[in-house]
Structures are given as C-alpha cells and as structure tokens.
Amino acid sequence: MRRFRARRRQEPTNQMRYSSATDVPQVVPPPIEAAAGRVTESERRTSSQRFRGDIQGLRAVAVLAVLGFHTGMPLLSGGFVGVDVFFVISGFLITGLIDREIGRTGRLRLSRFWARRVRRLLPATAVVLVTVGAMTLLVLPMTRWSSVAWDIATSALYVVNWRLADQSVSYLASDDAPSPVQHYWSLAVEEQFYIVWPLMILLVLWLQRRYRLPLTRAMLTGIAAIGVPSFIWSIVLTKTSPGPAYFVSTTRLWELAIGGALAILAHRIPRLPAVWAHLLGVAGLTAIVLAVVTFDAATPFPGIAALVPTLGAAAVIAAGTVGRRTISDLVLDTPIMRDIGTLSYSLYLWHWPLLIGAAAMWGEDNELPVTIAVTVVGFSVVPAWLTHRLVEAPIHRAKVFVRLPGWAAVLGVVCTAIGVATAVIVSLAVPKQPSYAVGGEAPGAAVLDAIPAQDPDGRPADSVDLLVPDVLAAREDLATLGGEPCISELEGTELEACSYGPEDADVTMALVGDSKAHQWLPAFQRIADERGWRILTYLKSACPLARVDIKYEDRANQDCAEYNETRYDRLHELESIDYVVTSQVASQAYLGPNESQREQTDAMVEDLRRTWTGLEDAGRQVIVLVDNPNPEHEVIECVAEHGDELSACAFPRAIGAERGGAPAQLAALEGLDGVSSVDVxxxxxxxxxxxxxxxxxxxxxxxxxxxxxxxxxxxxRLDEALIAAMR
Structure with a gap:
C-alpha cells in the first residue's frame, strides 16, 4: 500500500494561493480597452455581475489533487500540478482586477491593489505560522527547531521558496525531514508575482501612452516579455537543476502570465460558438486529470510538462467566459465544489503542517499509512473552516480597510511581525548549551579495543554524562579533507577533485563514491599524515561509482551519469593512482519505474563487477569499503528524546545491514579475486x-x-584494515 511520505525535495508538494470568493465575481474581466471607450459601461457591468462558480470549482479540483498527492493516495501521483492550476487562476483573477480598475479609472492605484492582497492573504498565514511554531516546540524533536525557525521566518517574509531552492542542492540538507511550512513556497511565488505584475502593467501603460500604442497589444507584449523568458528558463533549469527549478519564481512566472494573457483576451471569447466552449471545458478538465493521474516525481517539472495542467486550466477558465453554462460546469459549478473552492486557501495552509505533525508523532521515517494521512487531511477541514470563518473572510471584507487602505499596510506589518516573532521564539527555545555535561573523555571506538568486538558484555552504557558531538551540533559534524568539504553537490556534472598529501608520495589513493565514501575523510586524512600517502577524492553526493543509471527522487540521475563517465575516465587515465577505495549507499540501479527491486539490484551488482574489473585491468587496485548499517530511524532525534535511555535508540544490525549499500557491494565482491574489501x-x-x-x-x-x-x-581500525587489503 502506498504511504504518505513527507519529503523535503522534489516534493512535488505543491502549494497554492488564490483569491477568495469575492475575487471571482466576473464572467469576463472587463477589457483594458474600456479606458479607450471600446467597451460600454453596460457591458462592463454585465460582465462583472455573474459569480464564477466554475473557477471556485476549479480551485476545488486543484486543492483536492494536491491533498490527495500529499496523502499518497493511488492514482494521484501527479496531484502536485494542482499548484500550477492555481497559478493560472491567480494570474487570471489578478490581471482581471487590474484590468477592471484601469477600465473604470484609466489608472492603477498600487496602494489599493496591495492592500487588497494583504488583507486577503496575510492574516490566515500568520495564524498558521503561530500554530506551526507551537507545534514545533511540542511535537518536533529539538534537533529540528533551529531549521524550522528559519523556515517560519522566511515564510513570513515570503521568500521561503528561495531557501528551499538552495536546500534542494545542499548536501548538508539532503536528508533533512521536510519543513512543516514547506508548502509556503508557492505562496511566496505568488506574493513576489503580486509585486512585479502591477509594476509591469504600470510600465506598459506609460509606454502605451507615450508612444500611442494599441492598449491590448501593449499589454500582451508586456506579458510576453515576462512570460516567454520565464518559460524558456523553466525548460532550461528543469533540465540542468531540477531541484531549484521547482521552487524559484523565475521558472513559474509564465504560468501566471498565461492567466494574465487570458484575462486581457477574455472579452473576445464570448464570440466563440457554444460548441467550442463545451469542447474547451472538457479538453481542459481532461488535461488536468491526465496530468494528475500520469505525472509523478520522475516527471521533469515544471518545464514543458507544466503546459499540460496550465493550458488545461486556461481552457476551463476560457470556456466559462462565454456567459452560458458549459459541460465543464456540470462538474465544477456545483454546491460541494464551490464550498471546497471557498475553503481551498485555508485548507491548503492547514493540511501540510498537520501531516508533518502526525508523521512526527505516529509515523516511521516520516511516513504515515495512507488511511491515517487521509484522516489527518480530513480533520484539517476543521481549522480551515474556522480560519476562513473567523479570520480570512471577516478581515477581507472589513470596510475599514476599504475606506482607509493605509490600515492594510499596518495589518501587513503586524502579520509579518507575528510570523517573524514566532520564528524568534522557536529559535530562542533551542538550547544554547550542550544537552550533556562538558568535560571528560570521548574515546569513541577506542573503548572497543579492550574487548572483543562481538563481546555481549561490552554493551554501551544506557546513559552518558558527556556526548560528543552534542545532538544539536551533530548534523554539522561533517567530514572534511584539509578543511575542505571535497564533495560535489547533488546537481551539476563538473568533476571536482581534492588532493591531500605530497605529490611524490609512494602511495596515491583515490577515494571515490557518494556521501558514504565522503564520510571517511577524517580517517583518511590522519592515515595520510601518519604514512605520508597522497589522497585524491572524486566524490559526489547521491552518486556512487557506477556505469548504470542511479535512482534519485524517483528518477534517473542524469547529472550523476554524466559525472560518472568523466570520473571513470579520470581514474583510468591518471597513472599516479595506485589504489581506488570506493563505497556507496545505493544498492540498486534505476531501470525504470516498472522494474522490480530484484532486477535493479542485480543490475547494480553486475555493473559494480564490470566497473571494478575495468579499473583492475587499468592497473588500479580496487578496495571496497563496505557500507555501514543503516538505522531504521533518525538516531540524533531519538537521542535528543531518550538521552537517559540510549538503548531505545538502538536498532537490529541484521535490518540495518540490509538497508544500505552493503548487500550490493558484498554480492558484487563474490568471485572477484583481484578486488579487496575493508569492513570495520x-x-x-x-x-x-x-x-x-x-x-x-x-x-x-x-x-x-x-x-x-x-x-x-x-x-x-581503518588503517589496519587498509594495510591488510593492499597488495
């Protein structure tokens, strides 16, 4: 059975942002030509009177897709595209609001526009951020408090998408549990859009009046000037750096621009025959459903693939502008769909933090059974309804903010300050002193020298007075070589190497592999110092030395494949290398989503044998450093919670040995007489x-x-084992 799994990256975790029901009153945004007298006042009034129930229903489709995706429900593997549907809706509605104001007054008042956005969005987000702060201190392990505090602060400032983009390629953050405010990334994208978009329109209006250009053409040109480069950049970055591409604003603006262009052209759509309106609506819904059902985490996104849900959403919206009921309305413009659409913003804000909290309390390895995840999301309707009823709607409709837009600025500052203050409180709650007494000795593995390695009487103590590193510093207790990290990030193909020790050393040893090889750098540095060896490193996170595709985030890691070709050639060509020491956590090749684990493990084993044999034939002795056991749980979080009962954090060796790269390594070693192994x-x-x-x-x-x-x-121990393995 599929399970909800909280993920930090490529998480198609897709978020959304929208305007409330009061932002959906028009059948067609009055065209911007109204300022030039091309649309009558009666046409404008008629076009703004009918409530767009189909758009509310489309919001419901989008939010249900995202919620279903987050719970791990079958057949909703592409539910993350709901965010893209919301981007189109927002672009359409916001541009329509601006269009109507220019049509009425001939100008755009930025203060009123931004005031409307502030009172619509910020109060609800502040409430959720405060709740997330409390949940963090009550439910999440303290090892995560500092990171979540930064996430809350950047969410309150609507720049969290850039933080997530940076973390998506960060080796330090690659294994982190997802943030309870990770879903705010899309809200940040839209808030940044709300700053850029009206400024762009003001520039277009100034140029149009200065050079007497046709207004519609000028507006579409301005939209294209933002949307086209954004689309091209989305394609390029999705291919080269898919992690950042998913989160940054520059790859998403074109989706909002599609909605904006539709708003400008909407007055032409009623001229379409009714049959075309029906076909548009059906085709649009079909495209969205197709994306939800067939896309998954392996789909390069956003890029070209995002055209499917975005153009689908645009088609549905276009079909509804004809002023008559279409086939798509039978699905969208119904009481239940309108009600879900009305709650969509609050529902979106609440469901993800509750899932993260539930996973922390009841999940294993950030996973929840689908049934529990669905139950949690169902419960999120309660705080969503309360937030909409008591916070979102009343403040949005408050007349004081209409009469005095300046007060909306005060409201925005207060809401932002509340979010930042919440982050500060969480940060201050992080213990500033080590959670264990300072002083004493920390010999580590040296204590085992006095006892046989497998002696049951040598069990570790159940509590300690000193712990090095402290649990709050453990994540940053990262291996280096000569003070340098010496490992390439998750994305990128450039071969980066470090060298340590004299160039004329009698022994030159290349340490090669992924982060599990990298972790051994401190020991290799000491060995090199003591023996006068030279150490070279060719390391890349999530990229073992292999010639087959490697799976990462449910897809083939193309950057790793290209990097490995260069790395393999370098190991062959550099004659000074005497030994190649390799280790890895990966136990399977990636043969596609439909291949069995056994087939993919067999493919990895065969590839490792070929790779190692090829290096041996080139005159390099290969030494395989057997991967260490892989815990069933996050050890530092367990120690933070059970510091006086450390046995609660132990895990079976048999299970841990099957979870890492050791099974593939050991299977590949069978029968290879020339290849040595080191197992500590x-x-x-x-x-x-x-x-x-x-x-x-x-x-x-x-x-x-x-x-x-x-x-x-x-x-x-490593030094002794290496000497024994060398020939």
Whole structure:
C-alpha cells in the first residue's frame, strides 16, 4: 500500500494561493480597452455581475489533487500540478482586477491593489505560522527547531521558496525531514508575482501612452516579455537543476502570465460558438486529470510538462467566459465544489503542517499509512473552516480597510511581525548549551579495543554524562579533507577533485563514491599524515561509482551519469593512482519505474563487477569499503528524546545491514579475486543491536551517515584494515 511520505525535495508538494470568493465575481474581466471607450459601461457591468462558480470549482479540483498527492493516495501521483492550476487562476483573477480598475479609472492605484492582497492573504498565514511554531516546540524533536525557525521566518517574509531552492542542492540538507511550512513556497511565488505584475502593467501603460500604442497589444507584449523568458528558463533549469527549478519564481512566472494573457483576451471569447466552449471545458478538465493521474516525481517539472495542467486550466477558465453554462460546469459549478473552492486557501495552509505533525508523532521515517494521512487531511477541514470563518473572510471584507487602505499596510506589518516573532521564539527555545555535561573523555571506538568486538558484555552504557558531538551540533559534524568539504553537490556534472598529501608520495589513493565514501575523510586524512600517502577524492553526493543509471527522487540521475563517465575516465587515465577505495549507499540501479527491486539490484551488482574489473585491468587496485548499517530511524532525534535511555535508540544490525549499500557491494565482491574489501562495521555495531553512542561519541549525524568525530576514532581500525587489503 502506498504511504504518505513527507519529503523535503522534489516534493512535488505543491502549494497554492488564490483569491477568495469575492475575487471571482466576473464572467469576463472587463477589457483594458474600456479606458479607450471600446467597451460600454453596460457591458462592463454585465460582465462583472455573474459569480464564477466554475473557477471556485476549479480551485476545488486543484486543492483536492494536491491533498490527495500529499496523502499518497493511488492514482494521484501527479496531484502536485494542482499548484500550477492555481497559478493560472491567480494570474487570471489578478490581471482581471487590474484590468477592471484601469477600465473604470484609466489608472492603477498600487496602494489599493496591495492592500487588497494583504488583507486577503496575510492574516490566515500568520495564524498558521503561530500554530506551526507551537507545534514545533511540542511535537518536533529539538534537533529540528533551529531549521524550522528559519523556515517560519522566511515564510513570513515570503521568500521561503528561495531557501528551499538552495536546500534542494545542499548536501548538508539532503536528508533533512521536510519543513512543516514547506508548502509556503508557492505562496511566496505568488506574493513576489503580486509585486512585479502591477509594476509591469504600470510600465506598459506609460509606454502605451507615450508612444500611442494599441492598449491590448501593449499589454500582451508586456506579458510576453515576462512570460516567454520565464518559460524558456523553466525548460532550461528543469533540465540542468531540477531541484531549484521547482521552487524559484523565475521558472513559474509564465504560468501566471498565461492567466494574465487570458484575462486581457477574455472579452473576445464570448464570440466563440457554444460548441467550442463545451469542447474547451472538457479538453481542459481532461488535461488536468491526465496530468494528475500520469505525472509523478520522475516527471521533469515544471518545464514543458507544466503546459499540460496550465493550458488545461486556461481552457476551463476560457470556456466559462462565454456567459452560458458549459459541460465543464456540470462538474465544477456545483454546491460541494464551490464550498471546497471557498475553503481551498485555508485548507491548503492547514493540511501540510498537520501531516508533518502526525508523521512526527505516529509515523516511521516520516511516513504515515495512507488511511491515517487521509484522516489527518480530513480533520484539517476543521481549522480551515474556522480560519476562513473567523479570520480570512471577516478581515477581507472589513470596510475599514476599504475606506482607509493605509490600515492594510499596518495589518501587513503586524502579520509579518507575528510570523517573524514566532520564528524568534522557536529559535530562542533551542538550547544554547550542550544537552550533556562538558568535560571528560570521548574515546569513541577506542573503548572497543579492550574487548572483543562481538563481546555481549561490552554493551554501551544506557546513559552518558558527556556526548560528543552534542545532538544539536551533530548534523554539522561533517567530514572534511584539509578543511575542505571535497564533495560535489547533488546537481551539476563538473568533476571536482581534492588532493591531500605530497605529490611524490609512494602511495596515491583515490577515494571515490557518494556521501558514504565522503564520510571517511577524517580517517583518511590522519592515515595520510601518519604514512605520508597522497589522497585524491572524486566524490559526489547521491552518486556512487557506477556505469548504470542511479535512482534519485524517483528518477534517473542524469547529472550523476554524466559525472560518472568523466570520473571513470579520470581514474583510468591518471597513472599516479595506485589504489581506488570506493563505497556507496545505493544498492540498486534505476531501470525504470516498472522494474522490480530484484532486477535493479542485480543490475547494480553486475555493473559494480564490470566497473571494478575495468579499473583492475587499468592497473588500479580496487578496495571496497563496505557500507555501514543503516538505522531504521533518525538516531540524533531519538537521542535528543531518550538521552537517559540510549538503548531505545538502538536498532537490529541484521535490518540495518540490509538497508544500505552493503548487500550490493558484498554480492558484487563474490568471485572477484583481484578486488579487496575493508569492513570495520564490528566497530560501528559491536553486537546484534547497533547502538547510538559508543565511548561517549554519537555515531550517526544524519540518516545512515557517521559523525566525523566517530569516524576519526575509527582511524586505527581503518588503517589496519587498509594495510591488510593492499597488495
């Protein structure tokens, strides 16, 4: 059964933003030519009187798609496109509001426009941010408080999408649990749009009047000037850097521009025959449903693929502008769909934090059974309805903000300040002192020297007075070589290498692989210092040394494939390399979404054998550093919660050994006489249960990655094993 899984990246986590029911009153946004007398006042009044129930229903389709996707419901693997539907709706409605104001007055008052957006959006977001802050302190482990505090602050300032874009390619953040305000990324995109868009229209109006240009043509040219480059950039960045492409505003503006162009051209649509209106509506809904059902995390997005839901949404909206009931209205313009559409903004704000909180309390590895996830989302209707009824609608309709738009600015400052203050409170709650007493010794793996590695009497203590690194610093206890990180980020294809030690060393050893090879740098540095070796590194996060496709975020990692071609050639060509030491966490190749795990594991095993043999034939001795056991849970979060009962954080070695790259490595080693292996896992897991702490040192820093401190304590064991493996 599929399960809700909270993800930080490529998360098609798609968010949305919209205007409320009061922003959907028009059948057609009065054309901007009204200022030039091309549309009569009676036409304008008629066009603005009918409530657009179909747009409310389209909002319902969008929000239900996103909610279904977030719960992991079957057949909704592309539900993240609901956000793109909302982008088109917002572009249409906002441009329509501006169009009507210019049609009535011949100008655009920015203060009134932004005041309307402030009172519509910010109060509800402030309420949710305060709740998220409280939930963070009550439910989430304190190891996540600092990160969530930054997320709340950037959400309150509507720049969180850029923070998420940066984290999407950050090695440090690659294994982090998703933020409870991750869904604010799309709200940030739209808020940034609300700043740029009216300014663009004012510039267009100034140029149109200065050079006496046709107004509609000038407006469409201005929209194209933003939308076309954005679309091209979306295609390029989705191919080269899909993580940032998903979150940044520059790859999304074209989706809002489609809605804006439709608003400007909407007055022409009523001239279409009724049959075309029916076909438009049906085709549009079909396109959206097709994207929801067939797209998934492996779909390059946004890019060209985003045309399917965005043009679908535009077609549905266009069909509804004819002023008559269409086939699509039978689905969209119904009481239940209108009610869901009215709640869509609040529902969107609430459902994700509740899912994250539920996953923290009842989930395993940030996963919830679909049934529980659906129940949580169903419950989110309650706070969503209360927020809409008590906060969102009353403030939006308050007459004081209509009479005195300046007060909306005060409201905006207050709401933003509330969000930032919440972030500060969460940040201040993070313990500033280590959670364990300072002083004493932290020998780490050295304590095991006095006992046989598998001696059951050598079990670690259930509590310690000193812990190094402290749980709050463990995530940053990252391996370096000579003070440099020496690992390429998740995205990119450029081969980056580090070297350490004398160039004329008798032994030159290349450390190659993904982050599981990288974690051993502290030990290799000490060994190089003691033995006079030279160390070269060719490391890339989430990219083991392999010639087959590697799976990352449910798709083939093309950057890794290209990087590996260059890396493999370098290892062959550089004659100074004596030894290639490699390790990895990946145990499967990527053969496609329909291939079995066994087939993909077999493909990885066969590829590793070919790769290692090829290096041996080129005169390099290959030494395989067997991957360490992979915990079932986040160890540092467990230690933060059970510091006086560390046995609660142990996990079975048999299970941990099957979760990493060791099974594929060991299977590939069978029968390869020329390839050696190094296995120091008895000093990481000295027994049937793998502990969280040995010798006052925290073993794991994030996921299955070891702390640099513990790796350093393993140096004598690794040195001994390497010497034994070398020939």
């Amino acid at each position: 896992n008895d000093y990481i897991c000295p027994g049937d249960m793998c502990p969280a702490v040995i010798g006052n040192v925290l073993i794991y820093r994030r996921g299955s990655h070891l702390t640099a401190t513990y790796v350093d304590s393993l140096t004598p």
